[in-house]
Amino acid sequence: MNTRGRSCIQRPFGVVCGGVRMGGCGERSPGMFRQGLAVVAGAVVASVVCADEPVLRGGVLHYPEGLAIPRSMTPTEASFVAKHPLGGTRAATTPPIGEIRCASEYEPMAGILLAWEGGGSFTNIVRQMAVYITTIGDADVFVACDSNSEANTVNSTLDSYGADMSRVHTVVQNTDTIWIRDYGPRYIFEGECRAIVDHVYNRPRPNDDDYSSYFKNTVNHAYYEHDLVHGGGNYHLNSIGRAAASELIINENSGMSEPEIVDVWRDYLNVETYIHDAFPTSVDSTQHIDMWMQIIDDEAIVISNWPQASGSTQDQICDGAAAYYASLGWTVYRTPAFTSGWTHFTYTNMVLCNGLVLLPKYNDISDTYDNQAFATIAAAMPDRQIVQIVCDNLAYSAGVMHCICMHLPAHAGGVNPTTCVRSPLGGTFEPGDTVSVQWISDDDEFDVVNVDIEFSSNGGQSWTSVVSATADDGLFNWAVPDISTSDAVLRVLGRDSDGNIGGGLSGTFEVVGTTVPGDVDGDGHVDVNDVLLVVSNWGPCDGPCPADLDGDGDVGVNDVLLVLGYYEG
DSSP states (O other): OOOSSEEEEEESSOOEETTEEOSBTTBOOTTOOOOOOEEETTEEEOEEEEEEOOEEETTEEEOOTTOOOOSSOOHHHHHHHHHSOSSOSSOOOOOOOSOEEEOOSSSOEEEEEEEOOSOHHHHHHHHHHHHHHHTTTOOEEEEEESSHHHHHHHHHHHHHTTOOGGGEEEEEOOOSOSOHHHHSOEEEEETTEEEEEEEEESSOOHHHHHHHHHHHHHHTOEEEEEEEEEOTTSOEEOTTSEEEEETHHHHHTTTSOHHHHHHHHHHHHOOEEEEEOOOOTTTOSSOOGGGTEEEEETTEEEEEEOTTSTTSHHHHHHHHHHHHHHHTTOEEEEEEOEEETTEEEOSSOOEEETTEEEEEEOSSSOHHHHHHHHHHHHHHOTTSEEEEEEOHHHHTTTOOGGGGOEEEEOOTTTTSOEEEEEEOOSOEEOTTOEEEEEEEEEOTTSOEEEEEEEEESSTTSSOEEEEEEEEOSSEEEEEOOSOOEEEEEEEEEEEETTOOEEEEEOOOEEEOOSOOTTOSSOSSOOSHHHHHHHHHTOEEOOSOOTTOTTOSSEESHHHHHHHHHTOOO
16 A cells, blocks of 8 residues: 555656656655666666655545646556546436537637646646736636635735736635646537536546536536546647547547547537547657647647657657648647656647747756747747746646646627527427427526527517526426417527526427417418508507517517518418
């Protein structure tokens, strides 16, 4: 049993403790650049690699606060997974059924998700990111905290360093590690509503794996889950349906073929995914694609280049990817990458947030690389402000800034709520049928308080109320009225706490009834007599009022329009 939260194993390159290069197995020296090879009498002497580890108690992994758990799987975790394989603990949901678009990282953002984990060497970077995101980045931050006490620490820390505190939201929910890119929520738009797509986290970190299902309640977003074992950093996409992952995804889901895996992403994200070769684990232990590429526009991409490792496997993979995207007509930018021992120094692991780019820089390698990367990104994104943050401590733990954040896209409706009506999408109904009206909703402040449901028999030219201010619980059973129309439609209008209203439409459906819309005199035809009856009854209704076709208690313009919409002459 590991009781100290740290284990040591033999590896041929580099000395790493908790993912941080060090001089010995008990002391950290994050800024020390240390040779990983010792050559004695022509032989390579294996050095020691130490990693902060979870603690196994009662058959369950526990993650003590303050440990810098690396992004890659630790020896203790690997041993646990050998006995308790990942996946199979949760059932996949049905895929979204509305019009789906997966959100890119370069489009407008409402916020960035972060986790306050890993001790000072990690949270110092989280703190800097939060300050820049809430000021230059013009976005909120949602910081996962293990307790109210930790939330208070986060608030006081960010306030003291100049964050815009109106944009800081602490989410009190346990997490195990800082690597929220890999376990956090991936966002789609279903219609004009943001929704979360989750996966099985490719690490045995239970609180991390559960975080997306908790966060959905914080923001009141619809939630879907597929059954791929996956780390979110092994995925990049643009806003028009193209995506990329490394072949790690195939290795992690050995019971599925590549086409089956691609189909899952197609069903849940509406994207076409290209699978690239993966880096050797000796170069990047995670094999995640965000360690060597970043998509920055619909047809623009940044890919690593390896000036000190020309012809290496990783160099060939990057060159091949660059050629592939160039062949598609994309603009390809190249930034340098470098390895030292087991540490992968990369610049593609950047964070885009509205007008801001958070770009890594490193103390342990030459400034030349930092400067080259800055110049390339400045040329690639001249309208964004670039801020460099020293990220050696993250790199020692197999990740950088992109790995410790997740993007929350901006609401599609501005200040007005949006809804996506999921049922009915079509069909034919008879009077008296009960139709299940289903919808999801969204709002810029996550606070749709109730909804109105309305019915139109003429394709939306006029509307009658079905129910007002009913609960926004996504379900209402509607009794179909006696009306005959092939152009019926429902709309669900969300209302937020500020009184803003907005919503979406169902599919068009048919009602096979006995009453003809617009037939005021009941003769089975819509003609001039019906128009005259509407005009002659103009004004507020007093008692039975057949001319009040839209049911609003007043005979007026909408009633005339309804008659004209079905006019036969």
